[in-house]
Amino acid sequence: MVSDSPFLLAGVSLLSALQMGYLARRVGWARMAHKVLPPSVSGPPEFERTFRAHQNCVEFYPLFLVTMWTCGMFFGEVTAAVGGLVYMIARHIYFNGYVKSSKKRLPGFYLTLAVFALLSLLAFIGVLRGILHKYFHIHL
Amino acid sequence: MVSDSPFLLAGVSLLSALQMGYLARRVGWARMAHKVLPPSVSGPPEFERTFRAHQNCVEFYPLFLVTMWTCGMFFGEVTAAVGGLVYMIARHIYFNGYVKSSKKRLPGFYLTLAVFALLSLLAFIGVLRGILHKYFHIHL
């Protein structure tokens, strides 16, 4: 371990993994509250919304890790870590909104997309600058 | 950021994350076209095929990242990055085929498996060589 390691990215990644574990737990609690026994995933609307809210978080989690780490390694670590924290807040709003109604999932979802757009853009700038430097000796 | 960083792997990872976001969007469009409101995931056959095509991409995406990065770090970066691009093409063929019919998912799927087999094999060679070198002082 070198002292220059990306501790902030690692820390936010760990926190986000904990959040994902917590959201999985919420699905387990919804199973109990609505008496939906595994392996069934059908039940009252509130259970199905909780289940889909978690699935959507699962679907996007690897995309989040890729964009945050690429942005953090090749553009700026603090920017990416802050973006990661905002993503976690967006997912929290999304999940809690979706549990209440399908429509209330939207504000959190749009914030999620905004974070993705920003992290991806900055990551692309960083990677492109790196490729131009390494392979074409163009220094921006 | 050092100039020797794996920019190609990072670039392909970012592109693949964008592709995954695009495929998620396609499911959203299929929801609209077939009037399948969240959180429901049941509907006409074409919607269900689109939904499952995306789910399959989600299931395999972390495996793809692991094999591409391991191959890229411990065998060869250009090989892994090219493999990653071929994987993306395979997933594109798979998804579009599956939307049309269950049977048409197969060519893209077999190409996906072929890329996995190759990336995994090369990655194992690289990791094994590294372990023999680092822990057993055997230089291949």
Next chain:
Amino acid sequence: MVSDSPFLLAGVSLLSALQMGYLARRVGWARMAHKVLPPSVSGPPEFERTFRAHQNCVEFYPLFLVTMWTCGMFFGEVTAAVGGLVYMIARHIYFNGYVKSSKKRLPGFYLTLAVFALLSLLAFIGVLRGILHKYFHIHL
């Protein structure tokens, strides 16, 4: 590639990716055995348990990679790699148990949670130590 690279983490990651591929294959075999044609995911109870067992592994796989790698990079590589192997065994027990009955998924699942708790805790210690060192010049 430097000889000090985390070959053990890479090796366990590759093995776990292969395991995930194998579990996906088991779902495919269960489709054939119970005549559940894609894109359908409904069928006899044993098929649905097999399907959900795989889904649960998919949901947790990125969390596993994050905690194992963070623990491995910032606490100790051998500890994390051994934890990763135990996680793979736990998932094997979980999957095979779940295929038999919903109740039999529990022992493997609890072992999974125990590995997560340990890897996360050690990873947090490592990351916190790193942050204190790098940003606050506190050396523990």
